[in-house]
Amino acid sequence: MKQHVKTILLIGSLMTLCAGNALAQFPDSLFLEFDFEGFGNLVTMSPPRYEGEIVSGDSRLLGGAWWIEIDDSGWPPVGDPAARWDYIFNTFFEYNSTLHFWTAVFDQNTLPAKPVWDIDHPLNGTMGGTLVVSATFTDDDMDGVFDVEERMFGTFEGNLMVMKYGTGNFAKYCGDGAYNGAMFNDDPANWFDDYVMGHCILDLVNCAIGTEDVSWGGIKQLHR
Amino acid sequence: MFKQLTAAGVGLCLLLAALSAPAGAALLVETFALSGTGSFMDSPPYFSGTIISGTLSPATFWFRIDDSGWPADDPFTTPNERWEYIFANYFQYDPTPGAEGWDGHFPSSTPGELAPEWRFDAGSGDICGGLTTSFTITIPDLNANGILEDNEYANKVFSIGLFCYINFGTGEFESFCGQGNCAGTLDLVDEETGLEEFYVPSAASPSGRLYLRDTNCHTGDEESSWGEVKRIHTR
Numbered sequence: 001m002k003q004h005v006k007t008i009l010l011i012g013s014l015m016t017l018c019a020g021n022a023l024a025q026f027p028d029s030l031f032l033e034f035d036f037e038g039f040g041n042l043v044t045m046s047p048p049r050y051e052g053e054i055v056s057g058d059s060r061l062l063g064g065a066w067w068i069e070i071d072d073s074g075w076p077p078v079g080d081p082a083a084r085w086d087y088i089f090n091t092f093f094e095y096n097s098t099l100h101f102w103t104a105v106f107d108q109n110t111l112p113a114k115p116v117w118d119i120d121h122p123l124n125g126t127m128g129g130t131l132v133v134s135a136t137f138t139d140d141d142m143d144g145v146f147d148v149e150e151r152m153f154g155t156f157e158g159n160l161m162v163m164k165y166g167t168g169n170f171a172k173y174c175g176d177g178a179y180n181g182a183m184f185n186d187d188p189a190n191w192f193d194d195y196v197m198g199h200c201i202l203d204l205v206n207c208a209i210g211t212e213d214v215s216w217g218g219i220k221q222l223h224r
Numbered sequence: 225m226f227k228q229l230t231a232a233g234v235g236l237c238l239l240l241a242a243l244s245a246p247a248g249a250a251l252l253v254e255t256f257a258l259s260g261t262g263s264f265m266d267s268p269p270y271f272s273g274t275i276i277s278g279t280l281s282p283a284t285f286w287f288r289i290d291d292s293g294w295p296a297d298d299p300f301t302t303p304n305e306r307w308e309y310i311f312a313n314y315f316q317y318d319p320t321p322g323a324e325g326w327d328g329h330f331p332s333s334t335p336g337e338l339a340p341e342w343r344f345d346a347g348s349g350d351i352c353g354g355l356t357t358s359f360t361i362t363i364p365d366l367n368a369n370g371i372l373e374d375n376e377y378a379n380k381v382f383s384i385g386l387f388c389y390i391n392f393g394t395g396e397f398e399s400f401c402g403q404g405n406c407a408g409t410l411d412l413v414d415e416e417t418g419l420e421e422f423y424v425p426s427a428a429s430p431s432g433r434l435y436l437r438d439t440n441c442h443t444g445d446e447e448s449s450w451g452e453v454k455r456i457h458t459r
Contacts, residue, residue: 033425100442108320
């Protein structure tokens, strides 16, 4: 009997210790940085999806997978890539005729819904949310025509919101973040996938604590 | 899969070629991390500081936002008129459940507004700079009530697209143009003055990038060949 009690106490102590360690690893405020790589295609995928891996940075995310998707409601089908590309270019790309570059913005103002993202880490869980995507391409020959070779390199950046609906160790967090990177395409004329690489930061807080704020905020709003 | 591998190969080759290129070669990839301060209460809003790491370090930087038409704050009244104007004209609320927040774009979509300007100054007359292609600040609505509260304003994020313009380049950068970007945090450090801490990570791993070239740059009427000629003659 005495031996059983000792065993139970030992297991209990270990469980407490493990829980303590887990909490210590994931504090209420978390600032994460990581580098990512991946592939995607605006033209041949519906909805357009970019996905890949987290290749370096914070160990709590390293080895995880990521993806983003863009709402393509109303875009021409992928079966007619030329028409689809023309639509994307005419709808989202804006030309700066002074400095000779194009900027495309994908957000809640240019799309029916804001683009969405997700990170899935095999041990620590998932998180996701919405994001803004801005991309820039240079008009190298300054002719106002987006030539195929000018589509081979571009840069992108944006901000993201982290939703409160994560899982695992990320379940309690919400917050925001930002990212920047570059994209390469070997053969845009034949609609090859874009290769993308970049850096991302996530500024997270414990939203379980924020639940109280939600209630008070709701009450305040009702009273106004 | 073949397409992906090919694209990745080309991308990496371009990067490796750029990274291993000597100064003065056709393509440069510069890296940077930034640490500084600034305030929307200043006229014009000016964020400046030090390039703390990367190939451009040691150097200084600044970003300046055009505030034509913005009101000043009357210190004897509340709320802050200047911030109220900025918030109303540049920020839009996104009510997506669970991801509520405000995105602010500078310039706004109002025709005629100027893009923010920027400079990186490496000293000894080596300056590159230009305009931003995007300048986006996001504020989370943590309690999802649609009302901006002090604790939400205190911690923001931003991303900036950079376009490097030959007109602003001097010294080592006088013939270079190109593009780049960075992302970071904007945290309120002084409620009285509206002073914000402007940070692009990090000292250990600089995340900002500039992709510069010294061909096909222009100064409006002039072509970059003039920049190259000037550079050769000043060596």
